[in-house]
Amino acid sequence: MDNIFLAAVLGLLEGLTEFIPVSSTGHLLLAGHFLGFDSPGNTFEVVIQLGAVLALISLYAAKLTGLALRARTDPAAMRSLLSLLIAFLPAVFIGLLAHDFIKTVLFDTPMLIAVMLIVGGVILLMIDRIAPPPVHFDATGLPLRKALVIGICQCVAMIPGVSRSGATIVGALMLGVEKRAAAEFSFLLSLPTMGAAVAYDLFKSRDLLDFSAMADIAVGFAVAFVSAVLVVRAVLGFVGRHGYAVFGWWRIIVGTIAVIALSAGA
Template sequence: MDLAVLIKALVLGLVEGLTEFLPVSSTGHLLLIGHFLGFQSPGNTFEVLIQLGAILAILTVYGERLTRIALAAPTDPNARRFIAGVLIAFLPAVVIGVLAHDYIKEVLFETPAVVCTTLIIGGVILLVVDRMHFTPRYTDATGYPLSTYLAIGFFQCLAMIPGTSRSGATIVGALLLGADKRSAAEFSFFLALPTMAGAFAYDLYKNRDLLSVDDAAVIGVGFVASFVVAVIVVRRLLDFVSRHGYAPFAWWRIVVGTLGFAGLWLFG
């Protein structure tokens, strides 16, 4: 195994863990950095499969709470309602993701200019929404109306365009639908579990013939790095957004998208 490839995988894994749950688009960052590093993965599978590390980070941080909800479901209607809400929010991504999978991976993932554009546009939208003055109707991510969960699920589908950000789309959707900033971020964590697990399983199935033992080593390095950093981010993000809002991430997106365009202009 080429050491240089493993180092690139490590860098990309760290970026995945840092950005997966921030509203800045982990996939957009991975595709741009991978482009400029000259990193190639079969069918762009690496970028999806290392998300398993971020999934496990959520389970590590929220495992006890999720276990309580699962155990309470047989007798607690609120627990059952929340579980149903997450599944309802996940449903639009299942349908659209399966139907558009090949176009997303073969066209959108291969167009860095799309990533730069959506990073900037999404940053502007996030900045505008963050500055709007809402009176939150919902402060508990487990207590949204079922119709709100479904609407957030449709917002999440926007993130199938790389550079949009899954967490960013769900957070903006939740804010516009009446959630406060903290619970909007928290629900993006919960919705990530079925969404990312489904994407992982489906992408692994679709590209199973393209992967080799060497690919497993590269993916393993990226997975471990992603997991470690994602745990830190998940533990700190809610307090950060409660104090500072989402404007810092909006400006981050705009800067990265602009630098990406500059890099494409200079280096191709």
């Protein structure tokens, strides 16, 4: 199969799944395994994530800039920025400690990824039913203590297949954050988290990075950017109306297919 086409497929997969609770990393790793796509030093996978990050920046730049400009004189704006920082810090701590184990062991275990997709899907279905009534409706107005708990939940997503957005959304829902606000806080938290993760991956893998297939990388990057913009714009309204059950079923179906295929030796 032509590498440019594969790059476009994987870029689309990254953009479509990065900001919904289905695990973009899990989908990319499984797709790469089954399609036989090899990227020396994981250069392709790292760079196309930047496309998704830039998509989110383009959509939230005005909001974040406004918060930063008001922070000096507006305590609420300062608290909003502080809540994101506090939620981000646990991932920094765990990520620095466990980076090599995650990348060299967990990322090379397709069956673990498939099983975590299924487990996460079941949890999403349960949480969508049992989450307490919401008491927080503004993603930029969460109490600092609850922001920290959501940040701790995010650390579970370092296991591929769990989903960073899934872990943060589940944590937020159980803390009484409304469904749309939970998704938006997850989006905002992904900016420092993904930005730092990509930068650290590039630094740690600097001797292994291979940019020889620039055409593949450029196509994947562009497709990831465009598809991520479309998903972020659509998903807030969707979860506000329909909740997260559809993503739970998606995870269970994809994970089950992957388990069957892997068990058959694929």
